[in-house]
Amino acid sequence: MNAEKTVKSVAPESRSPVPVAIVGASGYSGEELVRLLLTHPHAELVAVTSRQYAGQSLAQVFPRFASHPRAQTLRFTEPNADLLARQAQVVFLALPHGVAAEFAVPLLAQGCQVIDLSADFRLRSAAVYEEFYGHPHPAPELLAQAVYGLPELYREPLREARLIAAPGCYPTSILLPVVPLLRAGLIKPAGIIADSLSGVSGAGRKAEADYLFVECNESLRPYGVPKHRHLSEIEQELSLAAGTPVVIQFTPHLAPVNRGILTTLYLAPTKHFQQAAEASELGDQVVACYRAAYGKEPFVRLLAGKSLPDTKNVVGTNLIEIAWRLDPRTGRLIVMSAEDNLVKGASGQAIQCFNVRCGWPETAGLL
Numbered sequence: 001m002n003a004e005k006t007v008k009s010v011a012p013e014s015r016s017p018v019p020v021a022i023v024g025a026s027g028y029s030g031e032e033l034v035r036l037l038l039t040h041p042h043a044e045l046v047a048v049t050s051r052q053y054a055g056q057s058l059a060q061v062f063p064r065f066a067s068h069p070r071a072q073t074l075r076f077t078e079p080n081a082d083l084l085a086r087q088a089q090v091v092f093l094a095l096p097h098g099v100a101a102e103f104a105v106p107l108l109a110q111g112c113q114v115i116d117l118s119a120d121f122r123l124r125s126a127a128v129y130e131e132f133y134g135h136p137h138p139a140p141e142l143l144a145q146a147v148y149g150l151p152e153l154y155r156e157p158l159r160e161a162r163l164i165a166a167p168g169c170y171p172t173s174i175l176l177p178v179v180p181l182l183r184a185g186l187i188k189p190a191g192i193i194a195d196s197l198s199g200v201s202g203a204g205r206k207a208e209a210d211y212l213f214v215e216c217n218e219s220l221r222p223y224g225v226p227k228h229r230h231l232s233e234i235e236q237e238l239s240l241a242a243g244t245p246v247v248i249q250f251t252p253h254l255a256p257v258n259r260g261i262l263t264t265l266y267l268a269p270t271k272h273f274q275q276a277a278e279a280s281e282l283g284d285q286v287v288a289c290y291r292a293a294y295g296k297e298p299f300v301r302l303l304a305g306k307s308l309p310d311t312k313n314v315v316g317t318n319l320i321e322i323a324w325r326l327d328p329r330t331g332r333l334i335v336m337s338a339e340d341n342l343v344k345g346a347s348g349q350a351i352q353c354f355n356v357r358c359g360w361p362e363t364a365g366l367l
């Protein structure tokens with residue numbers, strides 16, 4: 001089948017809801033997609049898949065949605081790409097990496113638009129994918145057409161995308177604060193350090209000893225040191241912003257909360273600022289840089305005054321909070337961000353991309 005000829009377009013002026021499906025709807029990011037799409041003003045949720053819950057209704061599996069009329073009638077089905085392509089125009093993939101590509105290939109071939117939450121289409125290089133994910137890329141021929149789903153950075157290409165690769169949760173928390181500074185030449189591309197803490201839902205809804213309540217509760221621990229998989233897309237996007245290869249130090253930590261990511265970045269400004277006047281001038285440039293990049297963005301909250309990012313301000317929302325401080329003692333610029341890993345870090349961002357792609361207000365279903 002010729003994919004180019006059969007692609008189903010979503011007219012911006014269209015008033016009828018777009019039929020959408022979620023593959024992997026029983027996982028944490030899938031459940032969050034269900035929450036957002038059930039109430040989205042321009043979408044009709046027509047299919048949700050899960051192998052373990054096939055046959056059960058949304059209301060049975062997720063009682064919190066039971067009061068929504070669709071939750072009584074919509075039942076989980078076994079994932080089947082051919083059936084989904086007949087039912088839906090836009091398909092969200094909330095699947096493990098590797099598996100997502102197996103669904104993206106036939107769905108795209110049958111004219112669907114695909115918004116993938118996994119890592120399968122985030123990287124431009126199949127070799128880098130293999131290096132970080134430990135197996136050959138399952139569909140390297142699709143990498144060139146995928147658009148990285150960070151609307152604040154890729155809004156224009158997203159308007160035409162057939163395959164959208166929503167970024168990882170940690171990458172969102174690092175790229176949004178750092179990319180404008182690199183593009184403006186305010187920080188050096190070398191020596192970037194990122195420390196992140198993530199809630200346990202970042203690991204997905206799976207039964208593994210490391211993520212049992214007793215193992216995580218009252219506990220903080222690093223993991224994935226020194227080469228976490230998300231480094232591949234973080235360094236890809238930072239290198240594009242800097243115009244030179246960027247390698248960063250990144251240490252993720254597991255925090256004993258359900259959701260939320262807090263990231264602290266240690267950056268080297270290109271200018272010295274030991275004198276008060278120098279610090280003041282650099283501070284003005286940082287403010288101007290962030291305001292130019294995000295002053296009109298609905299989901300980026302730039303904090304002023306004494307406020308610092310806090311996950312409790314963003315959990316359950318599609319917002320990312322960003323604040324910064326100059327430290328004249330160390331000569332570093334400290335930038336901090338907070339987001340919900342399941343919303344701005346995953347499903348909310350995917351819906352934001354969906355809105356951009358379909359020409360609706362970017363905030364539709366997300367406020």
Ligand SMILES: NC(=O)c1ccc[n+]([C@@H]2O[C@H](COP(=O)([O-])OP(=O)(O)OC[C@H]3O[C@@H](n4cnc5c(N)ncnc54)[C@H](OP(=O)(O)O)[C@@H]3O)[C@@H](O)[C@H]2O)c1
Nearest residue numbers: 024025026027028029050051052094095118202204205346
């Ligand atoms: N959690 C986060 O904070 C987060 C943030 C950003 C991106 N992501 C990415 O989003 C994707 C989903 O993450 P998650 O945390 O939501 O995972 P999860 O909670 O483990 O859920 C995975 C989902 O995929 C389904 N599934 C698993 N293997 C499958 C297979 N072989 N065939 C068909 N369905 C399969 C599962 O349902 P059944 O087993 O019932 O079929 C389940 O619905 C991952 O690629 C992850 O990296 C996650």
